[in-house]
Amino acid sequence: MNRTVLDLWVGFFVALGLAAVMFLALKVGNLSSAHLSETYTLQAKFDNIGGLKVRGPVKSAGVVVGRIVDIKFDPVSYEAVVSMDIDGRYRFPKDTFASIYTAGLLGEQFVGFEVGGEEKMLKPGDVISKTQSAVVLEKLISQFLFSKAAEGQDSK
Amino acid sequence: MKIPRGKVVAIMGGSGCGKTTLLRCIGGQLRPTGGRVRLEQHQVCEMSHNDLYRLRRKMGVLFQFGALFTDMSVFDNVAFPLREHTALSEEMIRDLVLMKLEAVGLRGANKLMPGELSGGMARRVALARAVALDPMLVMYDEPFAGLDPIALGVIGQLIRKLNDALGATSIMVTHDVQESLLIVDYIYFVSNGKIVAEGTPEQIRASDDPFVHQFVHAEVEGPVHFDYPAPTARQEFLGEHAHG
Amino acid sequence: MSMRMGNVAGFLRKLGHAAVERVWRLGFAARFLLAILAYSGTAFRRLHLTIREVYFSGVLSLLIIMVSGLFVGMVLGLQGYETLQRFGSTEALGVMVALSLTRELGPVVAGLLFASRAGSSVTAEIGLMKVTEQLKAMDMMAVNPIARVVAPRFWGGVVSMPLLAALFSAMGVLGGWLVGVVFIGVDDGAFWSQMQAGVDFRFDIVNGIIKSFVFGIAVSLIAVFEGYDSVPTAEGVSRAITRTVVTSALTILALDFVLTSFMFRGTS
Numbered sequence: 073m074n075r076t077v078l079d080l081w082v083g084f085f086v087a088l089g090l091a092a093v094m095f096l097a098l099k100v101g102n103l104s105s106a107h108l109s110e111t112y113t114l115q116a117k118f119d120n121i122g123g124l125k126v127r128g129p130v131k132s133a134g135v136v137v138g139r140i141v142d143i144k145f146d147p148v149s150y151e152a153v154v155s156m157d158i159d160g161r162y163r164f165p166k167d168t169f170a171s172i173y174t175a176g177l178l179g180e181q182f183v184g185f186e187v188g189g190e191e192k193m194l195k196p197g198d199v200i201s202k203t204q205s206a207v208v209l210e211k212l213i214s215q216f217l218f219s220k221a222a223e224g225q226d227s228k
Numbered sequence: 229m230k231i232p233r234g235k236v237v238a239i240m241g242g243s244g245c246g247k248t249t250l251l252r253c254i255g256g257q258l259r260p261t262g263g264r265v266r267l268e269q270h271q272v273c274e275m276s277h278n279d280l281y282r283l284r285r286k287m288g289v290l291f292q293f294g295a296l297f298t299d300m301s302v303f304d305n306v307a308f309p310l311r312e313h314t315a316l317s318e319e320m321i322r323d324l325v326l327m328k329l330e331a332v333g334l335r336g337a338n339k340l341m342p343g344e345l346s347g348g349m350a351r352r353v354a355l356a357r358a359v360a361l362d363p364m365l366v367m368y369d370e371p372f373a374g375l376d377p378i379a380l381g382v383i384g385q386l387i388r389k390l391n392d393a394l395g396a397t398s399i400m401v402t403h404d405v406q407e408s409l410l411i412v413d414y415i416y417f418v419s420n421g422k423i424v425a426e427g428t429p430e431q432i433r434a435s436d437d438p439f440v441h442q443f444v445h446a447e448v449e450g451p452v453h454f455d456y457p458a459p460t461a462r463q464e465f466l467g468e469h470a471h472g
Numbered sequence: 473m474s475m476r477m478g479n480v481a482g483f484l485r486k487l488g489h490a491a492v493e494r495v496w497r498l499g500f501a502a503r504f505l506l507a508i509l510a511y512s513g514t515a516f517r518r519l520h521l522t523i524r525e526v527y528f529s530g531v532l533s534l535l536i537i538m539v540s541g542l543f544v545g546m547v548l549g550l551q552g553y554e555t556l557q558r559f560g561s562t563e564a565l566g567v568m569v570a571l572s573l574t575r576e577l578g579p580v581v582a583g584l585l586f587a588s589r590a591g592s593s594v595t596a597e598i599g600l601m602k603v604t605e606q607l608k609a610m611d612m613m614a615v616n617p618i619a620r621v622v623a624p625r626f627w628g629g630v631v632s633m634p635l636l637a638a639l640f641s642a643m644g645v646l647g648g649w650l651v652g653v654v655f656i657g658v659d660d661g662a663f664w665s666q667m668q669a670g671v672d673f674r675f676d677i678v679n680g681i682i683k684s685f686v687f688g689i690a691v692s693l694i695a696v697f698e699g700y701d702s703v704p705t706a707e708g709v710s711r712a713i714t715r716t717v718v719t720s721a722l723t724i725l726a727l728d729f730v731l732t733s734f735m736f737r738g739t740s
Contacts (some may be wrong), residue, residue, distance in 0.1 A: 075520060082523050085531045092642035096574060096677050099664070117532025127672065255612055284614040295609040298695075312615050 105180035111138065112162035112196035116170040116183070117151040122206025123171055124181045130156050131173075132185040137162050140183065156183065163191035181206060229416055229423060233320040236391050236398040237284070237321045238408045241418035247401040250418070251367055254399065255289060277455065285313055288358035288396075292370040296342040302353050303338040304328070309360045313340070328356040331393075332386055348379030352386070359390055365397050372404040380404070384411050406446055409433065418444065490519025501697050508626050508696070511619040515627050521620070525628025529590040533636060536585055541573075541640035544581060545647025548572055552648070553656055563659050566667035569648030574671065574680040575736065578641030580728050583687035585640075586633055587720030591695035594625050595716040597697025599709035607700075620701060626692045634681055641680065679735045686727060691720045 118200030121143065131140035138158035146153050158164075174181050194200065229235045239247045252258040252264055256272045265272040270283055277374050296305050306325045310316060316324070329335040332352040341351060351371065358366055368387065388411040391398045402408055408415065409429045413426040417440060425432075425440045432440055442450030458464065504571050515522045530600040548569045556562045598621065601607050646665075652658040673678065702712035 078525060078527050079520075081531045082526050085526070085534060085632075088534075089530075089638055092635070092638040093677075093681070095642050096638060096645075097673050127675070144508070155531065257608065257611065279617075281614040284612060287612065289609065289612040291605045291609050291612075293604070297609075298604070299608055308615075309613050312613070426500040 078097075084096065111157040112160055113141070114138075114156050114158055114164075114194060114196075114198055114200060116156070116200040116203050117146065117149070117156050117174065118154060118203050118205045119151060120205040120208060121152045121154060122172055122174075122181055122208055124154065124183070124206065128180060128182050128184045130158065132162070132164070132187070137185070154183065163193040166194055166198075168193045168194065168200055169202045169204065171198045172206035174207070201220060231397060231399060231414075233397050234391075234395060235413040235471060236388060236400065236411060238362070238400045238402055238412040238415045239407065239418060240401075240403055240408065240415060242403065242443075245312060245418050246421045247418050248369055251369055251399065251401050255284070255287060255367060265472055272386060284363045285309075288361070288363035288366040290351070290354050290366070290368045290371055292373055293347070294342070294354035296350055296357070298342050298346075300342075301338070302340050302342070302345070305342065305353060306338075306357045306360055308357065313361060325356075328360055329353070331359075331390065332356045333382075348375050348382065351375065351379070351383060355383070356392070359396075362394055364394075365385065365399070366394075368398065368400040368402070370402055371400060372402055372407055380407055383394045384408075387411060405446075409444075456468065497541050497649060497701075500701070501693065504697050504700070505693055507618055508623050508693075511616055512623045512627065514616075515621040521624040522627050522631075525624045526631050527628075529586075529594065529625070529628045530632030530636060533586060533589050533632070534639070536589055537582055537636045537640050538643050540581065540585055541643030542647040542650075544577060544640075545569060545573065545644030545649075546651045547647075548577075548644065548740075549648035549651030549656075550717035553652055553658065561664035563666055564670075565648065565652045565658050565663075566663035569652070570645055570667045570671045571676060573641040573644040573648075574676045575688040576680075576728070576732070578644065579637045579680050579683035579687055580724060582637040582640040582684065583633065583691060583724045584721055585723070586629075586636055586688075587691045588717050590629060590632070591691050591716050591720055592696040592713045594629070594692075594711045595699040595702070596709060598622065598625070599702040599704075599712050600697060602700070603706070603709060604703070604706045618700075622696045629692030630685070630688045630694065633691065634684040637684030637687075638681065648708075679731075682735075683728065683731050686731065689726050690723050690727060694720050694723065 074178065078218075124140065126140055126143055128140045129136045130140060138156050140154060141157050142155040144153045145151075165187055167190040169186040169188065171184050171186065172181055173184045187222055188202075229239075239250060241247050249258060253260050254267070254272065256265075256275065259273055267283065270279075272280070272283070275283065278331070296302075297308065300308070303325055306328055307321050310321045310324060314321075326335050326338065329338055332355055334349060334352055334356070337349065337353075344351070345353065355371075371383050371387065373422075375383065384407045388398065389396060390396070400408065400412065409432065412429060415426065415432055416423055416427055419439060425435065425437050427435065432444060435441065435444075438450055441447070500549045549565065552565050552568045553562060556564055556568065598607075601621065607621065610617045610620060649663060653660045653663050698712040698719070699709075702708045
């Protein structure tokens with residue numbers, strides 16, 4: 073086999089393989105612009121994070137503005153500390169409310185930002201003070217049963 | 229066994245007597261359990277891998293049936309040792325390769341692939357490859373095996389001529405008596421791992437040693453037995469009937 | 473009665489012997505890998521040797537890999553649609569096909585096909601060189617056969633495997649798209665958007681590439697080892713080729729389990 077023809081084919085093969093990897097990365101996966109632009113980290117503390125997972129989205133007004141990168145437990149305050157990488161293009165005011173929502177009825181959970189009216193913005197590394205924990209289904213059910221029982225008591 | 233410089237020596241014996249193993253020991257491919265191999269001043273059996281490789285560049289080996297590299301042309305096969313061990317330019321290599329092929333009479337076949345060669349031609353190309361680096365020691369493993377009478381004669385003559393032209397030493401492992409007697413300077417006879425006889429071709433032809441005699445005159449019965457060891461015919465054929 | 477006990481004892485002895493033989497060969501193979509790595513200098517200094525092997529292992533496997541990938545993707549599309557339809561979630565077809573391929577089917581099936589096509593070919597080549605004493609001849613000409621023959625083939629396989637696995641997955645996604653969107657009529661936008669939302673580059677795609685890389689090393693090592701260690705007869709080479717394919721298949725599946733349990737342990 074002529075050496076130059078061989079090299080041509082091998083070059084073609086490697087190029088094709090790399091193109092496949094690129095295809096997978098860009099069109100199939102989520103290696104989109106959000107990951108390539110700069111991000112800054114914010115933290116939030118919750119009493120209960122429910123089923124929130126690392127890599128879950130952070131949304132504001134329904135649009136993905138960041139990703140959860142770390143979930144830790146604070147042994148001093150007994151709270152969950154969630155670290156989030158937020159897209160550098162977006163700044164949020166200091167009185168932003170961070171709540172844990174569920175997508176749909178039984179879907180994956182995410183952190184939602186509701187903005188307040190403050191003029192001062194959160195700086196990288198800041199901790200969001202206003203948080204709302206996840207709604208835990210069991211508590212909801214026991215609350216419901218409890219209030220039903222209380223109603224029954226009252227009507228007697 | 230002593231092999232003097234510049235001579236062609238044959239090692240002969242029946243199949244399975246250990247002559248090919250001996251050749252492998254000389255080349256350092258096998259380590260003997262007893263005895264030593266000394267090449268010039270080198271103790272072959274104790275050499276490190278790198279030293280052995282350096283020594284092997286001064287050796288040429290012709291394997292049984294040639295052992296040509298089947299994915300390369302005749303030219304590339306002969307050029308192989310030159311390309312691997314020298315830094316010569318491609319033009320010089322081309323000249324050297326064609327000269328070696330000319331010596332074995334196959335310069336015109338240099339573009340063929342090994343699969344297109346006859347047995348005799350392949351053997352000759354392998355010979356050209358073995359002497360590509362002008363070695364000081366050339367070893368032949370059954371160079372005459374499976375060849376027609378013409379090719380036999382050709383190879384025999386080439387072995388002698390190349391040895392004298394290169395000033396090299398040649399060791400030939402073979403059991404082709406008639407051809408060997410014509411070209412070698414000395415012969416060793418080996419049987420069951422021992423040297424049983426030795427001598428120049430004239431001495432061998434005149435010898436009355438039973439082993440040598442059987443070998444040279446191709447006799448069926450002699451020190452090397454016809455029958456494989458077995459119980460006697462009486463036991464084999466009649467013994468069973470007696471029991472059954 | 474005693475004859476049957478004798479049979480059982482003999483059988484157990486053979487089983488024990490076979491097990492010891494396997495372990496012994498595993499150690500041998502590990503030392504062989506170290507030898508290959510030690511002598512890989514030639515394979516990189518004379519790159520055209522390795523490039524030649526990338527051609528024979530990789531380029532010549534392109535057709536079977538890409539066609540198989542397409543068909544696997546198409547079947548995934550069909551079966552996936554059939555099942556998802558029952559739960560009314562046919563827009564998840566894209567995610568399903570993509571994740572199945574990039575995480576598992578791409579590396580594993582491409583690995584199995586590679587072992588069958590390229591692995592067996594390498595084993596045959598080296599085995600035949602052994603039968604015709606070409607390796608011994610090379611050794612006697614002071615050229616290390618591991619450096620010149622074995623290492624380039626090993627690295628050729630290691631380079632080819634991840635590329636082939638990526639191509640397999642890519643063709644599979646296209647096949648799933650072809651069946652799901654073009655033939656059946658699932659929404660094109662939902663197919664791709666759900667896929668892009670559900671497939672993570674670092675987690676799914678990179679893990680898949682790591683898997684294919686590990687499989688490439690395993691298959692290439694098995695192929696060159698079986699060839700180099702084969703009995704130098706026609707029957708010996710034939711058995712070595714069979715061993716390459718079988719051992720590669722089992723090794724890929726076992727490694728897949730090990731790697732999957734490390735990589736996809738649950739996202740919290």
